[in-house]
Amino acid sequence: MDIDRVEKLIRPGLATMHGYDPIEPIDVLERELGKRIVKLDGNENPYMSSPRARDVLAHFPYYHIYPDPLQRNLREALSVYTGFPPDCIVAANGSDEIIDLVLRLFVREGQEVLNFPPTFGMYPFLVTVCGGMLVNVPRKSDFSLDVAAARAAVTPKSRVAFVASPNNPTGGAASEDEVRALLAMGLIVAVDEAYFEFSSGTVAGLVPQNPSLIVLRTFSKWAGLAGLRVGYCLCHERLAGHFLTIKQPYNVNVAGEAAAIASLKDVDYLKANVGKLRKERERLFAALSAIPWLDVYPSQANFLLCRVKENRAGGRVATAKTVRDGLRRRGILVRFYESAALRDCLRISVGLPEDTDALLAGMEEVWNEA
Numbered sequence: 001m002d003i004d005r006v007e008k009l010i011r012p013g014l015a016t017m018h019g020y021d022p023i024e025p026i027d028v029l030e031r032e033l034g035k036r037i038v039k040l041d042g043n044e045n046p047y048m049s050s051p052r053a054r055d056v057l058a059h060f061p062y063y064h065i066y067p068d069p070l071q072r073n074l075r076e077a078l079s080v081y082t083g084f085p086p087d088c089i090v091a092a093n094g095s096d097e098i099i100d101l102v103l104r105l106f107v108r109e110g111q112e113v114l115n116f117p118p119t120f121g122m123y124p125f126l127v128t129v130c131g132g133m134l135v136n137v138p139r140k141s142d143f144s145l146d147v148a149a150a151r152a153a154v155t156p157k158s159r160v161a162f163v164a165s166p167n168n169p170t171g172g173a174a175s176e177d178e179v180r181a182l183l184a185m186g187l188i189v190a191v192d193e194a195y196f197e198f199s200s201g202t203v204a205g206l207v208p209q210n211p212s213l214i215v216l217r218t219f220s221k222w223a224g225l226a227g228l229r230v231g232y233c234l235c236h237e238r239l240a241g242h243f244l245t246i247k248q249p250y251n252v253n254v255a256g257e258a259a260a261i262a263s264l265k266d267v268d269y270l271k272a273n274v275g276k277l278r279k280e281r282e283r284l285f286a287a288l289s290a291i292p293w294l295d296v297y298p299s300q301a302n303f304l305l306c307r308v309k310e311n312r313a314g315g316r317v318a319t320a321k322t323v324r325d326g327l328r329r330r331g332i333l334v335r336f337y338e339s340a341a342l343r344d345c346l347r348i349s350v351g352l353p354e355d356t357d358a359l360l361a362g363m364e365e366v367w368n369e370a
């Protein structure tokens with residue numbers, strides 16, 4: 001069979017789909033620019049992983065052995081951290097994999113998934129891969145959920161709603177009442193709390209009374225393990241049993257599992273870093289708010305969304321794209337968006353205090369050269 005015929009056998013929705021936009025590896029960029037990169041485009045943790053996690057990885061004796069498919073040690077450790085029984089916890093290859101597992105478990109080809117843009121791009125990507133129908137319910141102009149519009153969008157084919165809370169990239173959190181309202185629509189509601197540790201709330205307390213609620217969490221942000229890919233969910237124990245049955249048996253690799261367990265023994269250290277980032281978020285918010293050509297949105301996560309205002313005064317015109325490009329030339333990376341709802345927006349991850357200093361100096365230079 002030639003490759004043209006082989007490609008004709010690919011599922012129609014997948015042969016032509018636009019893949020997930022990949023990020024550029026930092027070492028490639030550093031080589032390209034010839035200087036240290038201030039990386040504020042990935043919502044990663046600039047304080048890195050815990051020393052205990054790094055030490056455990058350096059001396060781990062079982063890289064040659066397959067991981068435990070039932071993740072017993074990790075789920076026990078997560079039980080202590082979350083207060084949920086181990087039977088209500090499932091770990092995965094990043095919380096991205098939990099999104100995928102939710103779709104595999106509940107969504108057949110043609111069934112509908114509610115999405116609340118602007119939000120995390122992994123939901124549309126994975127809905128497309130599983131053959132589901134994405135139903136977008138745009139957020140209001142302040143980026144809060146439009147619950148009435150969600151209710152109107154529900155059909156007999158609706159199965160799942162994904163709510164990032166705090167939302168990436170807008171930074172606000174959904175209220176408990178909003179989540180209750182979505183649950184009352186008869187959907188599986190997956191609340192993605194990837195930024196939980198940076199925020200001031202959680203809906204995990206609703207899980208015991210609501211078997212249709214799944215709360216997603218991750219070690220990528222607060223624990224600095226983004227590269228090792230460890231996420232998990234909190235849900236009804238029977239649902240957890242189904243996830244354990246359908247997941248890839250070795251979805252969490254031994255390095256990720258060991259590092260996550262070590263991180264859970266270093267919670268005070270990691271939470272102190274979260275505290276520093278929350279403090280730096282406030283400083284960055286104040287500094288960006290003082291820039292006359294920017295609007296900044298409040299955030300409960302480790303990033304801030306800002307909008308470059310119309311700014312033709314004095315003959316100067318800076319756009320979000322020129323700011324992004326100008327910062328990039330200076331080795332400072334921030335995230336830029338092209339969708340209509342995020343027109344003129346930049347998302348800036350909270351970094352070290354010196355990263356904030358470099359960013360602010362860079363923004364001033366970019367403005368002066370516009």
Ligand SMILES: Cc1ncc(COP(=O)(O)O)c(C=O)c1O
Nearest residue numbers: 094095096164168194218220231
């Ligand atoms: C809302 C949201 N959920 C999930 C993730 C991915 O988490 P993980 O690294 O655990 O797959 C991200 C990462 O940026 C995110 O913003």
